[in-house]
Amino acid sequence: xxxxxxxxxxxxxxxxxxxxxxxxxxxxxxxxxxxxxxxxxxxxxxxxxxxxxxxxxxxxxxxxxxxxxxxxxxxxxxxxxxxxxxxxxxxxxxxxxxxxxxxxxxxxxxxxxxxx
Amino acid sequence: xxxxxxxxxxxxxxxxxxxxxxxxxxxxxxxxxxxxxxxxxxxxxxxxxxxxxxxxxxxxxxxxxxxxxxxxxxxxxxxxxxxxxxxxxxxxxxxxxxxxxxxxxxxxxxxxxxx
Numbered sequence: 001x002x003x004x005x006x007x008x009x010x011x012x013x014x015x016x017x018x019x020x021x022x023x024x025x026x027x028x029x030x031x032x033x034x035x036x037x038x039x040x041x042x043x044x045x046x047x048x049x050x051x052x053x054x055x056x057x058x059x060x061x062x063x064x065x066x067x068x069x070x071x072x073x074x075x076x077x078x079x080x081x082x083x084x085x086x087x088x089x090x091x092x093x094x095x096x097x098x099x100x101x102x103x104x105x106x107x108x109x110x111x112x113x114x115x116x
Numbered sequence: 117x118x119x120x121x122x123x124x125x126x127x128x129x130x131x132x133x134x135x136x137x138x139x140x141x142x143x144x145x146x147x148x149x150x151x152x153x154x155x156x157x158x159x160x161x162x163x164x165x166x167x168x169x170x171x172x173x174x175x176x177x178x179x180x181x182x183x184x185x186x187x188x189x190x191x192x193x194x195x196x197x198x199x200x201x202x203x204x205x206x207x208x209x210x211x212x213x214x215x216x217x218x219x220x221x222x223x224x225x226x227x228x229x230x231x
Contacts (some may be wrong), residue, residue: 042222043160044221074188090159092219104162107161108159
């Protein structure tokens, strides 16, 4: 089954304790992205990657890191989490369509993170 | 920059009522437009899309028409069901440059349908 998986689905942690949220897709997609969802703000892009070893900042990258060492995986790293990073996080992936603006993105089930 | 504005919710309807969720956008160039749906406890799923002006996207009884002159992409359904209860997001995707692949989302509209 084609899908995007995220782990963990739920996480409660404390300020300053490093954590990683994993994301994996089995569709051979070049493009992967992380979003955070907050009430009244919709989804905002944190980081994205257009291929292996190619990553760039989205709209809200502060406090986050990513890596793309393999095509299928795109982990999100919080080196020193803070309470304002409490949110619902989604990973997404898509093909890269040259010369086209259309890119259907497939989303993972989400990770609900609480930082105390 | 790009932006998407959705009508504020939540929206509460009775089963078989008509649904409209308004969406307007600001973007440079010729964006593609999307409606995504998020059912409780799940990730986002693409509901429908339109890639150029006057295109009509449709799926599961939902429709939306890409109106370039009014920069709008309103979502409609003639007769809603309880199973349509979810959060609906309007989104756009621009072409080229550093924004390639990025989706810009509206704030989401919570729809609740009662029997």
